[in-house]
Amino acid sequence: MMLGLESWTLARPELFLAAATALLLIYGVVRGEVATPFVSIATTLALLVTAVLLFVPYREGTAFASLFIVDRLTTTMKALVLVGSAIAILMSRAYFERIKAWRFEYPLLVALATLGMMLMISANDLMSLYVGLELQSLALYVIAAFQRDSIRSTEAGVKYFVLGSVASGMLLFGASLVYGFCGGTAFVQISRALIEGRGGELGVIIGLVFVVAGLAFKVSAVPFHMWTPDVYEGAPTPVTALFAVAAKIAAMSLMVSVLMGPFKPLFVQWQQIVVVASVLSMGLGAFAALRQQNFKRLMAYSSIGNVGYVLLGLASGSEKGIQSVVFYLAIYLVMTMGVFAVILMMKRRNVMVENIADLAGLARSEPMMAIALLIFMFSLAGIPPLAGFWGKLYIFIAAVEARLYVPAVLGVLASVVASYYYLRIVKVMYFDEPAEALDRPAFSINRAVAFAAAILVAVFSLAPQPLSLVAAAAAKGLFP
């Protein structure tokens, strides 16, 4: 097998990140704990440099004997993931320093998880897909349990590990069936076999169902969502932010490229599954969150609901649909990062708090923080003129054009139900009498992230065009 120079240049960002992580790991091991501040900053920079390398110079093509693919879609998704991970590391520091768990392994594990995400986004073969997925998952299992002396955190880690392994197993089982019936693991081979008429065989369909189930677990779509609330609540908050943003975007991108790539010929079959998962996720995300008291748990259900909307975009299977997925995920990244930045600022008498009731009267004690959270909540509820509305609009345009009327109607109705719990947070902040005020956050990265995100979300309506162009260009990757 010839691995020409071309392969190496295409995988340049991944190779850079892998090398940087390895070097920083050696440095950290040699220097010990004192290396932590440097390693964390260097890792953030490495992630950002990797993001730059994606575009400078921009290349497209397949590499390593078609195991690896680079196009507009994968590049855009990788950029989102890298930005999400970099911000997640920046936001982590204060949190872990407080609990005396700020170790150099943490940023490196995040970087390794990110590397795994990039590999799975670029996967062009069931094998490379699985390798990337596992690299990501193993790193994430560890950081979910990173707060070693906390029972909740370790519980989250174990739960995620056990359930995640089951999902990986299902995915692998499905992949083996597909391999058996299609005679290959490369996406092109599968696609060709399906077009040539293997699609009707039962084994392929069963394999497809297992693959979709495994992927649905990773994006936490109903009915494979059970791990999400517990893991989101138990994991350290910055890790939750990473799960909610980078990991979710990566898994979603994987799902898009698998279903729209090799399994495109089976569109009719997988569309049913995705539509059902989408409607159930939107519904569960809306109804189950109504009575949550813990903000992180609420965000877990919110993320399940959001996945439902993204899946609706995917289920339309059209170019518009893929555009809407990219568009929605980019907006979701900004909103969710902002919300987690606010959650990370919630401290009372120097102890982190994360119950919704703790926000009471925030509008008086900390008006700017309250306004930022208000903007995020209305945006998540999809109220114009905030950014979240545009995401939903795009999704529903795609859904209506694909004639998914009933799911679209159920989707908008679910969004009304969901708006109730977003509003409840606004109510607690603005309508309720102040409880004991939260600590005044000093200037910090989290504050900067929250404000930057709030401003982006608030003024997005002035120029939705650039993002829709990015989304359109990305979707071209799948519809050449």
Add this chain to the structure above:
Amino acid sequence: MSSWPILSLITFLPLVGVFFCLVVNGPKEAVDRNCRSAALLTSVVTFLISLLLWARFDVTKAGFQFEVKLDWVPALNIGYHMGIDGISLFFVLLSTLLTPICILSSWDAVRVRVKEYMIAFLVLETFMVGMFCALDLALFYVFFEGVLIPMFLIIGIWGGDRRVYAAFKFFLYTLLGSVLMLLAIITIYWQLGTTDIPTAMEKLNLPFIWQCWLFLAFFASFAVKVPMWPVHTWLPDAHVEAPTAGSVILAGVLLKMGGYGFLRLSIPLLPEATQYFAPLIFGLSVVAVIYTSLVALVQEDMKKLIAYSSVAHMGIVTIGAFILNMQSVQGSLFQMLSHGVVSAALFLCVGVLYDRMHTHEIAVFGGLVHRMPRYAFVFMFFTLASIGLPGLSGFIGEFLVLLGTFKVNTWVAFLAATGLFLGAAYALWLYRKIIFGELTKNSLKAILDMNRREVVVFLPLVLITLWMGIYPNSFLDPMAATVDKLVGDYQSAIKLAHTASLAP
């Protein structure tokens, strides 16, 4: 016509005030004072500029004027298209008129979080004006829905005891209707490839069954906003709990969004469905007129009574809009304007008492004429205007609607007219309870009449009510060409559909 984008200016000028309020800093007293002044100044300037629209409006043209058309999201073919015609002109003016009045009326009444209050009202003004000017479905929806955010906060933060319940009910009710409209808008976009309203008016030609679905989706949104029976239940709650100025905007402008939506979107875009569903609308409206008038008779809370009367008055509006002849549509528009001014003024009247006694229960008051002669006059004036006394604004609208209705359907006209009769009953009953009689209650012995600021608040409303009642042509003339076109287009669309269905 005008080389400078006057509509965009009117829409976004209030945001300048918002910006000022955001950056102003210092001791609380000074901040409050500065924010009040800034909000009043921006809203008054906005109103004055909006008067230019009226002055420069070409009454002979039926189409849109002062148009601005820019690219917004070319990738989705969504444009920033603003413009007004005879239907929307006065709604813009109504919004810009009521905002400074609201700000002035809450000058002393609002003492907590003044800055946020002023910001909320100015943002609200931007959304309201933008909604009436928008000529693009997506833009329309953004403004239409955006209104919910400031209104939710106004009810929830500065409202009464059950404000949280009322705010949620208001928000969720209206949102539920609106999201269905969003799907309708998306469907139109999918059919046409654009969200431009004038293009849609020209080109949209959907099969009948589609029109029906879309009509119902729009109906879900506008009927809740109007509000029509039986989806009106959010209104009394919202009114009772909202602060005075919130009620004023709610009754004065927000309810008109529903009626405006019917006339702007449902009727011209979906003529066949309009014809098909008109009897349903008449039925619901007649129920609204009679039933809510009866309900109003037994209220113990002034605001609730006026809220129910609003539902009844808006019932007349929807009848007029769907009878669809020249008189009825003009009457419907006129009735909306008149109701916008008169019910706003009535809520301000309640607010005057609320500022003094901190309650709007009817039983608390009585015999106020002895202590508050000026107030008694103003309240009498607007009560009569609301009943529809000839010479005041309410009469013209109701008369035109009934006249137009009578030509088409005497029964609807008859039943709607009974509502007017009941309207007189509850309004005069309220007036009798509060103003007349002996002043026996000790708590009222020291009550003060209206001060100069309050007189200034009411003066423009009194003048406008008189003007509309005595010389309605100033208002009817600019509407005429547009309404004529609306009715004409509707008739020809129906005729076309009819001949098409007869053809083999």
